[in-house]
Amino acid sequence: xxxxxxxxxxxxxxxxxxxxxxxxxxxxxxxxxxxxxxxxxxxxxxxxxxxxxxxxxxxxxxxxxxxxxxxxxxxxxxxxxxxxxxxxxxxxxxxxxxxxxxxxxxxxxxxxxxxxxxxxxxxxxxxxxxxxxxxxxxxxxxxxxxxxxxxxxxxxxxxxxxxxxxxxxxxxxxxxxxxxxxxxxxxxxxxxxxxxxxxxxxxxxxxxxxxxxxxxxxxxxxxxxxxxxxxxxxxxxxxxxxxxxxxxxxxxxxxxxxxxxxxxxxxxxxxxxxxxxxxxxxxxxxxxxxxxxxxxxx
Amino acid sequence: xxxxxxxxxxxxxxxxxxxxxxxxxxxxxxxxxxxxxxxxxxxxxxxxxxxxxxxxxxxxxxxxxxxxxxxxxxxxxxxxxxxxxxxxxxxxxxxxxxxxxxxxxxxxxxxxxxxxxxxxxxxxxxxxxxxxxxxxxxxxxxxxxxxxxxxxxxxxxxxxxxxxxxxxxxxxxxxxxxxxxxxxxxxxxxxxxxxxxxxxxxxxxxxxxxxxxxxxxxxxxxxxxxxxxxxxxxxxxxxxxxxxxxxxxxxxxxxxxxxxxxxxxxxxxxxxxxxxx
Amino acid sequence: xxxxxxxxxxxxxxxxxxxxxxxxxxxxxxxxxxxxxxxxxxxxxxxxxxxxxxxxxxxxxxxxxxxxxxxxxxxxxxxxxxxxxxxxxxxxxxxxxxxxxxxxxxxxxxxxxxxxxxxxxxxxxxxxxxxxxxxxxxxxxxxxxxxxxxxxxxxxxxxxxxxxxxxxxxxxxxxxxxxxxxxxxxxxxxxxxxxxxxxxxxxxxxxxxxxxxxxxxxxxxxxxxxxxxxxxxxxxxxxxxxxxxxxxxxxxxxxxxxxxxxxxxxxxxxxxxxxxxxxxxxxxxxxxxxxxxxxxxxxxxxxxxxxxxxxxxxxxxxxxxxxxxxxxxxxxxxxxxxxxxxxxxxxxxxxxxxxxxxxxxxxxxxxxxx
Numbered sequence: 001x002x003x004x005x006x007x008x009x010x011x012x013x014x015x016x017x018x019x020x021x022x023x024x025x026x027x028x029x030x031x032x033x034x035x036x037x038x039x040x041x042x043x044x045x046x047x048x049x050x051x052x053x054x055x056x057x058x059x060x061x062x063x064x065x066x067x068x069x070x071x072x073x074x075x076x077x078x079x080x081x082x083x084x085x086x087x088x089x090x091x092x093x094x095x096x097x098x099x100x101x102x103x104x105x106x107x108x109x110x111x112x113x114x115x116x117x118x119x120x121x122x123x124x125x126x127x128x129x130x131x132x133x134x135x136x137x138x139x140x141x142x143x144x145x146x147x148x149x150x151x152x153x154x155x156x157x158x159x160x161x162x163x164x165x166x167x168x169x170x171x172x173x174x175x176x177x178x179x180x181x182x183x184x185x186x187x188x189x190x191x192x193x194x195x196x197x198x199x200x201x202x203x204x205x206x207x208x209x210x211x212x213x214x215x216x217x218x219x220x221x222x223x224x225x226x227x228x229x230x231x232x233x234x235x236x237x238x239x240x241x242x243x244x245x246x247x248x249x250x251x252x253x254x255x256x257x258x259x260x261x262x263x264x265x266x267x268x269x270x271x272x273x274x275x276x277x278x279x280x281x282x283x284x285x286x287x288x289x290x291x292x293x294x295x296x297x298x
Numbered sequence: 299x300x301x302x303x304x305x306x307x308x309x310x311x312x313x314x315x316x317x318x319x320x321x322x323x324x325x326x327x328x329x330x331x332x333x334x335x336x337x338x339x340x341x342x343x344x345x346x347x348x349x350x351x352x353x354x355x356x357x358x359x360x361x362x363x364x365x366x367x368x369x370x371x372x373x374x375x376x377x378x379x380x381x382x383x384x385x386x387x388x389x390x391x392x393x394x395x396x397x398x399x400x401x402x403x404x405x406x407x408x409x410x411x412x413x414x415x416x417x418x419x420x421x422x423x424x425x426x427x428x429x430x431x432x433x434x435x436x437x438x439x440x441x442x443x444x445x446x447x448x449x450x451x452x453x454x455x456x457x458x459x460x461x462x463x464x465x466x467x468x469x470x471x472x473x474x475x476x477x478x479x480x481x482x483x484x485x486x487x488x489x490x491x492x493x494x495x496x497x498x499x500x501x502x503x504x505x506x507x508x509x510x511x512x513x514x515x516x517x518x519x520x521x522x523x524x525x526x527x528x529x530x531x532x533x534x535x536x537x538x539x540x541x542x543x544x545x546x547x548x549x550x551x552x553x554x555x556x557x558x559x560x561x562x563x564x565x566x567x568x569x570x571x572x573x574x575x
Numbered sequence: 576x577x578x579x580x581x582x583x584x585x586x587x588x589x590x591x592x593x594x595x596x597x598x599x600x601x602x603x604x605x606x607x608x609x610x611x612x613x614x615x616x617x618x619x620x621x622x623x624x625x626x627x628x629x630x631x632x633x634x635x636x637x638x639x640x641x642x643x644x645x646x647x648x649x650x651x652x653x654x655x656x657x658x659x660x661x662x663x664x665x666x667x668x669x670x671x672x673x674x675x676x677x678x679x680x681x682x683x684x685x686x687x688x689x690x691x692x693x694x695x696x697x698x699x700x701x702x703x704x705x706x707x708x709x710x711x712x713x714x715x716x717x718x719x720x721x722x723x724x725x726x727x728x729x730x731x732x733x734x735x736x737x738x739x740x741x742x743x744x745x746x747x748x749x750x751x752x753x754x755x756x757x758x759x760x761x762x763x764x765x766x767x768x769x770x771x772x773x774x775x776x777x778x779x780x781x782x783x784x785x786x787x788x789x790x791x792x793x794x795x796x797x798x799x800x801x802x803x804x805x806x807x808x809x810x811x812x813x814x815x816x817x818x819x820x821x822x823x824x825x826x827x828x829x830x831x832x833x834x835x836x837x838x839x840x841x842x843x844x845x846x847x848x849x850x851x852x853x854x855x856x857x858x859x860x861x862x863x864x865x866x867x868x869x870x871x872x873x874x875x876x877x878x879x880x881x882x883x884x885x886x887x888x889x890x891x892x893x894x895x896x897x898x899x900x901x902x903x904x905x906x907x908x909x910x911x912x913x914x915x916x917x918x919x920x921x922x923x924x925x926x927x928x929x930x931x932x933x934x935x936x937x938x939x940x941x942x943x944x945x
Contacts, residue, residue, distance in 0.1 A: 019402055019488075022399040022400065023400045023402075023404055023414065024403070025396055026403075026459065026463070027400070029456070030414075030421070030456070030459065033455075033456040034420040034421050035420065037433060037435075038420060038424065040436055040439075041432045041435075052687070054658075069937065071944050072940075093332070096325060099325065100325050100328070101329075112329075114563070115336075116336075117563065118560055119337065119340055121516060121517075121555075121563060123516075123517055123533050123552065124533060125533050126548070126555075127339065129540055129548075130340075130343055133346060133356060136355065137820070138822075140356060160806045171336075171339070179465070179510060180465065183465065183469065203317075221468075225422065228423060232424075234426060234520055242805065243805075243806060249426070249427050251940070252425065256431045256434075257649060258652075258765070258766075258936075260652075260654050261936075262435070265431060273423055273424060277423065280423075352819070352840065353839075355819075437661075438661040438662065444665060523646070527618070528643035534646065538623065539812075540810070541646060541810040541811070
């Protein structure tokens with residue numbers, strides 16, 4: 001079974017050639033505010049910070065610092081691990097929700113979508129902060145567990161651990177996973193599933209062979225979004241991670257907010273961006289980034 | 299396969315097996331559990347917003363309305379809300395428009411398309427804090443004054459644009475071009491083709507994209523923080539409350555924000571034109 | 576095309592939502608349509624607590640402007656904002672740790688200052704800066720660039736219900752590092768402060784001079800004791816919350832945290848460590864391209880005046896650098912607030928700028944990621 005559009009020939013593109021021009025405003029915007037500033041960051045990563053401001057002499061000092069000090073690389077490795085675990089958790093826990101939403105219709109669907117969006121219209125900052133009163137020593141979870149007699153003393157590990165960071169990231173980023181999966185499931189032709197059933201495939205088999213493959217664009221898109229957001233996480237590890245919480249985003253932030261070493265922050269940022277890009281290439285089977293993001297395109 | 303066939307609701311299957319009902323039940327139970335997980339902290343937020351305690355947390359020390367009274371009688375929250383809504387609408391509108399146009403353009407092949415596809419992803423690949431610092435320096439060198447309608451707007455559109463594009467592109471890509479091309483062949487002007495054929499089909503996608511972009515903007519903190527100057531959006535306001543005060547009225551602020559957001563989103567849903575048959 | 580729309584349509588939904596939306600808007604409009612803010616504003620970066628309560632009105636009345644205070648991060652953040660391109664024109668008034676900001680904002684030589692000289696006539700209260708802080712008034716070529724406006728100190732803050740007060744162990748920096756309160760301790764995410772405190776605890780008379788092997792020893796010590804701590808806080812409110820919620824019983828703490836908690840009735844106080852509290856002053860300065868220099872000067876002047884100086888301690892815990900600050904304060908209050916630092920009855924150690932700051936920062940990164 002293939003996507004309906006995959007059989008389309010390329011021969012018919014001539015009539016709307018001008019349509020390609022529609023991409024221009026967005027492209028210009030992205031170059032002006034995406035490429036150019038990043039290029040500027042790259043340049044700055046070869047500068048150095050002095051007490052009186054920036055020295056613009058070209059030097060590899062920042063990169064030498066990063067690669068000669070195991071601290072930065074260790075945190076980078078940890079950050080990638082946390083991001084990977086978070087992405088996996090988020091994917092596994094979010095997919096059924098997206099699937100559930102697709103099965104609804106009419107008012108029920110509208111209400112559930114609204115219920116899904118509503119918490120995300122409060123604020124990321126508050127929703128992260130809320131895990132403190134939820135999971136703290138005197139928090140809701142510990143209080144309830146103690147009242148029920150399940151535990152005698154508060155569980156310290158609920159808060160300020162790497163697990164808390166996973167939880168916090170899942171909580172604030174699950175929408176980024178659910179929405180693309182939902183959108184790709186929603187435009188999936190239900191008759192394909194029925195056809196599979198008619199051909200004797202059990203529902204589980206039909207899911208694995210038809211539904212899941214056809215929702216892969218959404219899955220990949222969601223997974224990549226969550227992975228990237230987790231790689232750059234700052235607020236969550238800052239508020240919830242405790243001593244186990246330092247991630248690469250915090251180290252970069254420290255260069256701007258605490259230690260005023262912008263060029264080192266720039267070099268660290270470039271490193272992270274490069275690692276993420278390399279990771280994307282490695283994940284994509286054919287090493288084509290765009291296929292990951294609009295997966296399913298033939 | 300025609301576009302109309304794509305989204306047919308699954309007809310109620312008369313030959314449903316008990317096992318399938320069981321699976322369905324499990325799915326509903328799971329979804330229920332997920333919504334409980336999603337809302338438990340929100341419920342706690344509501345409880346804490348009326349907790350007569352100087353600390354944001356348990357134990358519950360009785361009901362008070364004073365946090366709401368304080369929040370609703372001081373201008374800070376209102377100003378931040380107005381800023382956030384205005385910024386959210388503006389950046390979602392711009393980002394959605396740019397994304398829709400780009401998604402349409404991307405259905406054609408053109409030079410450097412592959413490269414542009416990578417550039418689209420760039421704002422996502424740049425970690426938030428880096429994005430913020432990069433704009434801080436970039437706008438600084440350009441001499442752009444910091445503020446809601448200058449730096450913050452540009453940052454928010456740049457941030458929302460890739461997500462808007464990634465949300466709308468699969469939608470646009472997912473239906474057959476036959477109708478459109480037939481209309482073009484029959485001499486329909488492009489604008490009419492867009493309005494009569496493309497728009498009705500992608501409208502749900504546009505609405506979803508706009509809401510998503512608005513959500514991204516409304517909730518954006520780290521990229522905004524360094525370039526907003528002295529103005530406040532909601533997340534920046536909240537961060538200040540957390541960072542520099544223990545602000546026992548913080549939960550009340552959170553609840554008010556939710557109530558207002560939900561009210562506005564309901565209005566948004568209601569005012570979205572009902573689709574013609 | 577009808578079937579293509581089931582994703583968002585639903586006949587009853589619209590009316591239902593419309594009614595809800597209309598009710599919501601009707602309820603919210605009067606509040607949302609409140610008056611816009613006054614136009615004239617002084618853009619300020621300072622510890623927001625030091626402009627809390629009645630203090631804002633005092634400064635706004637004195638300067639005739641509306642004070643717009645950006646969220647406070649840290650002293651180095653203030654330096655970052657000022658040294659950023661265009662940074663000298665973005666703010667009208669900055670207030671941050673004197674010792675830290677001095678070098679970067681004054682520049683290496685005359686003419687390279689990032690701040691404007693202040694008009695002495697506009698700051699008549701300059702003469703009221705108390706003897707102890709005269710040294711923090713920064714001048715160059717006879718012109719005044721920086722004025723200390725308040726001061727404070729960091730110490731061990733602790734919950735008196737869990738930690739005995741009259742105890743030699745408590746009255747030292749030891750609770751932050753030793754095993755006694757393991758799992759109930761919080762550190763501060765600041766290389767400078769934490770290494771100073773650990774240095775004092777380990778018996779270094781001048782910890783700010785730490786470098787090389789000695790510095791490594793202190794870093795190793797911190798890494799070894801990291802097992803004892805619950806978390807590392809990075810904002811005042813985080814620290815406040817940790818103590819208030821009972822998450823920890825002692826932490827490295829700035830004085831506004833103690834003031835805030837005591838005001839709200841929490842059983843929290845600060846230790847007077849035998850090695851000394853870590854003291855500092857915050858100085859005000861006006862970026863050289865500020866369009867509002869006159870109003871900013873008026874604010875600085877007001878901060879040294881009686882209305883502000885007399886109230887700042889009760890509001891924020893910070894102490895006034897002005898002689899006006901101590902006029903209405905009893906002897907007991909002087910001691911409790913920390914004025915003993917000035918007359919020598921309370922041991923203190925200046926939070927001086929460490930020459931090896933880069934290596935301190937790197938060492939602290941190792942502690943955090945260990």
